Amino acid sequence: MEEIIVGIDVGTTKVCTLVGRVEDGGVLRIMGVGIEPSQGIQKGVIIDLDAATQAIARSVERAESSSGLEITSALVSMAGAHVSSINSRGVVSVTGDVIDEFDIARALDSARAVAIPHNREVIHVVQRGYTVDGQDGIRAPLGMHGYRLEIETHIVTASTATVENLYQCVSAAGVAVQQFVLNPLASAEVVLRDSERKMGVVVCDIGGGTTDMAIYVEGKVWHTIVLPVGGNHVTGDIAHGLRLSVEQAEEIKLQHGYAIRADVGAEDYFAIRPFGEEEMVDINRQEVAHIIEARVAEIFEIALQEIKRSGYDGLLPAGMVLTGGASALPGIRDLASEVLGMPVRIAQPENLNGMVDQLYSPAYSTGVGLLRWALTEQENDRDARFGRRSKRRKSKIDLSGAKDWMKRLLP
Numbered sequence: 001m002e003e004i005i006v007g008i009d010v011g012t013t014k015v016c017t018l019v020g021r022v023e024d025g026g027v028l029r030i031m032g033v034g035i036e037p038s039q040g041i042q043k044g045v046i047i048d049l050d051a052a053t054q055a056i057a058r059s060v061e062r063a064e065s066s067s068g069l070e071i072t073s074a075l076v077s078m079a080g081a082h083v084s085s086i087n088s089r090g091v092v093s094v095t096g097d098v099i100d101e102f103d104i105a106r107a108l109d110s111a112r113a114v115a116i117p118h119n120r121e122v123i124h125v126v127q128r129g130y131t132v133d134g135q136d137g138i139r140a141p142l143g144m145h146g147y148r149l150e151i152e153t154h155i156v157t158a159s160t161a162t163v164e165n166l167y168q169c170v171s172a173a174g175v176a177v178q179q180f181v182l183n184p185l186a187s188a189e190v191v192l193r194d195s196e197r198k199m200g201v202v203v204c205d206i207g208g209g210t211t212d213m214a215i216y217v218e219g220k221v222w223h224t225i226v227l228p229v230g231g232n233h234v235t236g237d238i239a240h241g242l243r244l245s246v247e248q249a250e251e252i253k254l255q256h257g258y259a260i261r262a263d264v265g266a267e268d269y270f271a272i273r274p275f276g277e278e279e280m281v282d283i284n285r286q287e288v289a290h291i292i293e294a295r296v297a298e299i300f301e302i303a304l305q306e307i308k309r310s311g312y313d314g315l316l317p318a319g320m321v322l323t324g325g326a327s328a329l330p331g332i333r334d335l336a337s338e339v340l341g342m343p344v345r346i347a348q349p350e351n352l353n354g355m356v357d358q359l360y361s362p363a364y365s366t367g368v369g370l371l372r373w374a375l376t377e378q379e380n381d382r383d384a385r386f387g388r389r390s391k392r393r394k395s396k397i398d399l400s401g402a403k404d405w406m407k408r409l410l411p
């Protein structure tokens with residue numbers, strides 16, 4: 001039987017619901033698309049429950065209409081400055097001479113036993129690697145001989161109140177939350193190449209309200225960061241600087257924006273009607289580029305500070321992969337490379353099937369990534385996927401890449 005999977009990307013500027021069908025050979029076909037402007041969401045956080053619920057419900061209805069299917073459950077994206085992460089190590093003695101499932105489960109449980117404030121909850125526990133009797137770099141210790149097993153994990157936590165508010169909005173829209181997935185981890189599923197993951201790379205998803213980053217080293221997530229700044233701040237700067245409405249500023253950014261002032265001609269003008277003016281006024285495009293460059297450069301400077309603070313800045317030979325709606329801004333790649341001092345490329349979903357005309361844009365990397373995330377988990381353990389989903393709905397915990405027995409044993 002072909003499996004139907006649903007992802008809901010709840011962003012600051014839009015809500016995108018995608019319905020996918022897993023066909024023979026693990027091919028993912030997009031069956032339905034529902035895109036609606038966001039309401040009641042600011043910097044990835046719910047600020048108006050009713051407005052956010054209505055926006056999500058409209059997006060779901062559009063996806064149901066285009067797919068002809070009823071949506072009852074979905075994976076949901078998560079962002080916001082309330083998200084934080086830590087790395088944790090668990091150590092156990094092997095019960096016998098050979099490492100078995102119980103030993104790995106105990107090691108993972110030990111790694112999860114970190115002090116987390118009562119007002120936060122775990123969203124992801126990502127396994128980074130194992131060490132057996134001092135030998136590190138072990139990827140699959142099951143069946144190996146040893147006496148001491150260590151596991152390294154990356155734990156992502158979020159504000160319990162914020163998670164519950166998002167959960168409530170999605171549930172009120174008539175959809176059960178299967179799992180929350182952090183934005184950059186979902187986006188990475190569709191924009192990163194295997195070679196980049198192994199070499200060392202940072203994926204940077206610049207949305208309307210937040211900039212979400214994840215650092216991958218040796219094929220695993222080593223660090224995640226969410227910055228409370230994004231494309232809407234660029235729009236706000238244009239509105240302030242030119243005394244325009246936010247709607248006018250957004251239109252100017254999309255039609256005339258450029259991220260590097262020096263690349264825009266000094267005699268390049270366009271006409272607009274500002275606040276309180278009856279006549280059209282000519283705006284210098286270079287002036288707009290100056291405003292945009294200042295804010296975008298600041299975003300990448302903050303990003304660079306966070307990358308350096310993580311301690312992994314020297315482990316990123318593949319540089320940065322940019323995605324998200326704001327990454328479509330002309331000139332942003334060159335500016336990012338200049339500020340960061342590393343190679344940068346812009347990526348979007350590729351090799352899609354079905355209703356995909358709208359989705360070939362960096363803005364939809366997270367939405368498509370949610371489906372890819374679900375597909376990857378199904379491929380890892382297809383036979384037990386239904387049991388895992390039931391478990392996740394109760395705990396909202398993702399043990400990415402882990403075996404099903406490990407997930408069942410965890411509390």
